[in-house]
Amino acid sequence: MMMTPGNDQWITIHYDGEPYKVPSGRTIVTALETAGVRFVRSVGCRGGVCGACTAFYRTPADAQLKSALMCQEQVVDGMSIMPMPFFPQNQMPYTLNLPAGVSPARQVMQLYPEVGGCIMCQECTRICPVGIDVMGYVGMIKRGDLKAAAEASFTCVQCQACAVRCPARISQPNAALAARRFYGAHVMNRADHLQKARDKAKSQEIQRGFRRLKRMDAEELKNLYQRREVEPAQSAPGTWLPEDTTLLG
Structure with a gap:
């Protein structure tokens, strides 16, 4: 194993038959992107809900074939991965x-x-x-x-x-x-x-x-969207209301 100045531990995985040196502790998608892979297909929402990044894989510790969403599964040293775009x-x-x-x-x-x-x-x-x-x-x-x-x-x-x-x-x-x-x-x-x-x-x-x-042009719509009210990420469900409540039923 080699170490980078950032103290990342680097491991080897195989993706679509090719070996890649990637940092451990990351999802398959982010690890491969760190190694220079540019995803054109097989990646979608990156949140585990669209199914676009499905892959089959095996690891040295367990020969059983498994499936995973590559945006959710973390890399393991020696992992062999085959994407399934369709x-x-x-x-x-x-x-x-x-x-x-x-x-x-x-x-x-x-x-x-x-x-x-x-x-x-x-x-x-x-x-x-x-x-x-x-x-x-x-x-x-x-x-x-x-x-x-x-x-x-x-x-x-x-x-x-x-x-x-x-x-x-x-x-x-x-x-x-x-x-x-x-x-x-x-x-x-x-x-x-x-x-x-x-x-x-x-x-x-x-x-x-x-x-x-x-009637608005693209720039006006963009500015309106950027100024919109957004529910705070940490607010408890049902506790936040926008300042403009006219659209609430």
Whole structure:
């Protein structure tokens, strides 16, 4: 190991088959960028919610293949990483309109019938980088329980790692997305506050504000955005209110 003047400990990792000397204690993304890698693909939000930086990796201490979001996982000496920018999983076109006599649960199964072929190997759950019980929500879709499936898959980041490893060739992320959409459109109770917000957005007061924004040039919009009120990062939930409360329902 060599040390830099900044007291960083440097380790060796392999990314896409190439060795890189990187500082320890950093995420895969930031470590590789320190080593000069310029990401054009395979990086998105950097906050662990978009799934764009999914990768598979192995470490010398554990030969088991694992998956991770590279913006969240820290580098380990000897780590071997392969990014996965895209995987061609089944993605069916559909609208949220239901055919006559077809329930939302039945429609999801008609769109993704491969869900019925799950062999319960749990490889999808084991490989999920955000810890979702993928096999569990697949079973919920099979049973027609869209509410349970929507809740169980809610934190899915569409990274596709489960679909890559599935021996039954199920497109779990897309089936779960359809379950959430059809549950929200046809089963879930409507939220009163959202309807009030929609009605308010159509009011003359709000429409006048939109028209005023449309008349502004780019520099005016930029200055307005930079002067906006921003909720303090450390404020307790529900305690902060903006000075202008006219848009609050």
